[in-house]
Amino acid sequence: MGDRRNDPVVVIGLGRFGSSLAxxxxxQGTEVMAIDHRPKVVQSLAGQLPHVVTADSTDPHALDQLGVPDFYRAVVAIGSDIEASILTASILSELEIDDIWAKAISRQHGRILNRVGAHHVVFPEHDMGERVAHLVGGRMLDYMEVDENFALVKTRPPRDYVGVPLGESNLRRKYGVTIVAVKPPGEEFTYVGSETVLAYGDVIIVSGKTQQIERFTDLP
Structure with missing residues (x-):
């Protein structure tokens, strides 16, 4: 099927998540058709989004008229109206959209969305809550889960790893994590090598399993 990354995208539901996504x-240069059932919302985004229309996404005829079946990718970003979210995802599936993304507000909502035909379900509130909890609760400067149990973290080096060449630190054997890059004060990030020596003011990027990363960032 080739690379479809630049294909136009339909975004349905223009709350905070849907509008910022669109x-x-x-x-990024992607053509977007944005849809919401609230005329005021559509009007407020008309100056910023080239193609934004008022329509009821739970009406198959309305989506058909807008040419939605011609799109390869669609995002159901409807927030609080779970029924409309599920019905919209189901209609997109019936219209045979190849790549349907949907926002869920709970695990149960997510399971139903998968069942009615969504190919990818995202949990923006849950994911953001989890990320902020990591930042609030520890020494992490930034946190990104890249898979269910694997994360990348921006943090400062623990005391025991300052002034020691990384090749001599046994870091991976002890904690199961890898320091990927380092940023000394006022400089840019660079990849580390076995000879790299960390200093107190440095910022480092560490990768590893979530539990092991948490253990590592708890070190003094």
Missing amino acids: LELVR
Whole structure:
């Protein structure tokens, strides 16, 4: 099927998540058709999104008229109306959209979305809550889970790993994590090698299993 990354995308539901997603896609150069059932919301985004329309996404005829079946990818970003979210995902599936993404507000909602035909379900509130909890609760400067149990973290080096060449630190054997890059004060990030020596003001990027990363960032 080839690379479909730049294909136009339909974004349905223009709350905070849907509107910021649509605006970012447009900023990246992707053609977006944005749909919401609230005329006021559509009107407020008309100056920022080239193609934004008022329509009821739970009406198959309305989506058909807008040419939605011609799109390869669609995002159901409807927030609080779970029924409309599920019905919209189901209609997109019936319209045979190849790549359906849907926002869920609970695990149960997510399971139903999968069942009615969504190929990818995202949990923005849950994921953001989890990320902020990591930042609030520890020494992490930034946290990104890249898989169910694997994360990348921006943090500062623990005391025991300052002034020692990384090749001599046995870090991976002890904690199961890898330091990927380092940023000394006022400089840019660079990849580390076995000869790299960390200093107190450095910022480091560490990768590893979530539990092991948490253990590592708890070190003084």
